[in-house]
Amino acid sequence: MPNPVSITGGCQCGAVRYEAVAAPDYAGYCCCRDCRRASGSAYIPFMGFPAHALRFTGETTVQVRSPAFRGGEAVRNRCPDCGSLIFGGVVGESESHTIYAGSLDDPSFFHPTMALFDRDRPDWAVLPPGLTVFDTMPG
Numbered sequence: 001m002p003n004p005v006s007i008t009g010g011c012q013c014g015a016v017r018y019e020a021v022a023a024p025d026y027a028g029y030c031c032c033r034d035c036r037r038a039s040g041s042a043y044i045p046f047m048g049f050p051a052h053a054l055r056f057t058g059e060t061t062v063q064v065r066s067p068a069f070r071g072g073e074a075v076r077n078r079c080p081d082c083g084s085l086i087f088g089g090v091v092g093e094s095e096s097h098t099i100y101a102g103s104l105d106d107p108s109f110f111h112p113t114m115a116l117f118d119r120d121r122p123d124w125a126v127l128p129p130g131l132t133v134f135d136t137m138p139g
Contacts, residue, residue, distance in 0.1 A: 011079035042125030
């Protein structure tokens with residue numbers, strides 16, 4: 001029986017697209033300094049998917065790499081044409097990817113349950129009620 005979930009999105013100009021064929025494993029807001037700067041906002045709304053559940057089309061030649069909290073690198077992918085921030089991880093290498101909720105075709109698929117790096121959240125940034133809030137990364 002086919003999975004009824006199909007979550008689609010992409011960049012502003014349409015050159016990069018994705019389809020998730022499963023519900024996200026998690027969703028929330030990241031308030032870390034890197035995500036705030038990458039997004040130009042108080043946080044990045046994100047959804048996490050296993051790599052096998054995602055299909056990407058188009059090239060993402062612009063990757064922003066920054067040190068990750070627990071070592072290694074955080075990789076953010078943008079469209080090389082319009083510059084839209086779309087997803088995290090390296091296609092073909094990462095076991096999971098973070099889709100940025102602002103790139104969803106239907107934003108109603110975003111159901112956040114957590115907020116990360118609350119220690120970095122600006123006082124003026126108000127989070128929705130009912131989230132599990134972590135000072136840094138959980139676990």
